[in-house]
Amino acid sequence: MNSPFPIYSRMKGPANSVARGGDWAPGLQKARIYEQILLDIILGELAPMHVLDERALADRYAAGIAGVREAPGRLALEGLVVRRPRVGTVVAPLDIREIEQAFEVRRMLEGKTAALAARTAKAADVETIARAFEGAEAAIEAADFRAMLSMDRNFHRAVAFATNNIPLGRFIVSLQNVATRFWIWEMEKQSPEDQLRDVALHRALGAAIAAHDPEGAEAAALKLVGVPPSAYRG
Secondary structure (H helix, E strand, O other): OOOOOHHHHOOOOOHHHEOHHHOEOOOOHHHHHHHHHHHHHHHOOOOOOOEOOHHHHHHHOOOOHHHHHOHHHHHHHOOOEEEEOOOEEEEOOOOHHHHHHHHHHHHHHHHHHHHHHHHHOOHHHHHHHHHOOOOHHHHHHOOOHHHHHHHHHHHHHHHHHHOOOHHHHHHHHHHHHHHHHHHHHHHOOOOHHHHHHHHHHHHHHHHHHHOOOHHHHHHHHHHHHOOOHHHHHO
């Protein structure tokens, strides 16, 4: 069978090493380590300016050195860690200006991205989007922010790649990773009712995409993006 992404089918390594969009396949150890470091950065468990030592990361995530070596490089490309001379790789500062700028880009792009997803989403995309927040009510009741963060990432990733535009999808996912550092900080201050309303906004966007309603999806996405971080400082 011909691959829908022929350039990736020619890459060296096992066929299951590359996922849709050329990303690391979820089953790879480096993909698991990347995801765990990313979640810990967003949740603040790896605090800004924390030094990411390879041996310490390997111990923390029960992995070999080879399994953690590539993740910091990918995180650096996404702006979540920085390389400092004579210090090493550290978690990037939580820069409110950068998050504000990321919000501005989200306002420009996410509505159009959702509209494109509504036009192009396949049945499998719609199913992935619809299932992203399964169990959200239980996670909110348990104050399980890690589970909620994983659901949010799965949802936005599914929407981004439902566009069937790989460069756009990858950019939107990276943008979300930056913006989510603020979102998780704000979510921890929300009431369970506020969090349930946020889940409802995500599901409304998913429903518009499932209905192949570009205008409805764009409106739902803009409503979901909400107000900029500066509004919370007023």
